[in-house]
Amino acid sequence: MSRYSLTTRTATREDAPLLAELWSDAVRKADRAEQVxxxxxxxxxxxxxxxxxxxxxxxxxxxxxAVLLRITTLSPLNLEPCVQSIHPRVLDQFRRRGVGRALMEAATTFxxxxxxxxxxxxxxxxxxxxxxxxxxLGLAPVVMYRVAPTALVRNRLSPQRTGLGAETSRSRVLAARRSALRRRVPLEDRATEA
Structure with missing residues (x-):
């Protein structure tokens, strides 16, 4: 069994290029120099x-x-202080060697x-x-954090209308479909479904 050296330290500016690679899915979409x-x-x-x-x-x-540690509150509504362990990541070639445990140990110590x-x-x-x-490690799921572009959410909340008559036309089509469906289902079957 080989011995290895596992050390924890504070990041320096020189670490930025590798950290940008490590956190590539978490940083903003930009060219590499801007991410660094x-x-x-x-x-x-x-x-x-x-x-x-x-x-x-x-x-x-x-x-x-690497991991970013930050003191904040559990939520904007729950003002209990906590340490956020933001994006603890381990490079693929170093997985299952105690690196993740060392990152969470640093969070606990902080x-x-x-x-x-x-x-x-x-x-x-x-x-x-x-x-x-x-x-x-004892960390339980509490919430599901979801993210979407603002424009997408706006589009889903209030879809663009092609004109004033579009909504009325759609309502008529839906009403006609419901009427046709009711005509196809015999009266006795509708009574048993209710």
Whole structure:
């Protein structure tokens, strides 16, 4: 059995290109240079704030995973403080080597250092392994966080109308279909369905 070196440290600006790759599905859709600049800003903000920390886990000197830790409240309505473990990620080649455990250990330590009773995290709903790992650590699902472009939600809430008569025309078509359906079902069958 080989020995390996697993170390936890605070991220630096030099880590930004690798962190942008690690968090590629979580950062904004932009060109690579803008994503790296965004991560540099996140790291800089975390270094300047006692309420944030970007933690990196090195495996034999190579970055193997990272997480953004932030002190906030459980929700805008529930003001109980918590530590959010935002996007704990492990590079594929370092999975099942203790890196994820080290990231969550860092989150727990950060919470304890600040006297906070709750640790919160979010993992992709499609990641069975990540969800099972978090469940084994005692983190229970509380909410499903859903995201969509504003324009899509607006379109679904109030579809564009092609004219004033469109709604009336649609209503007439639906009424005609309901009438035709009622005519096809015998009166006795309608009474038993009710």
């Amino acid at each position: 600049a965004d991560i540099e800003l996140v790291v800089k903000s975390a270094v300047a704030s006692p309420e944030q920390r970007v933690v990196v886990v090195d495996y034999d000197g190579q970055v193997a995973g 919470a304890e250092e600040n006297g906070i009773l709750h640790v919160v995290t979010a993992v992709p709903h499609s990641s069975r392994d990540a969800n099972r790992f978090m469940a084994r």
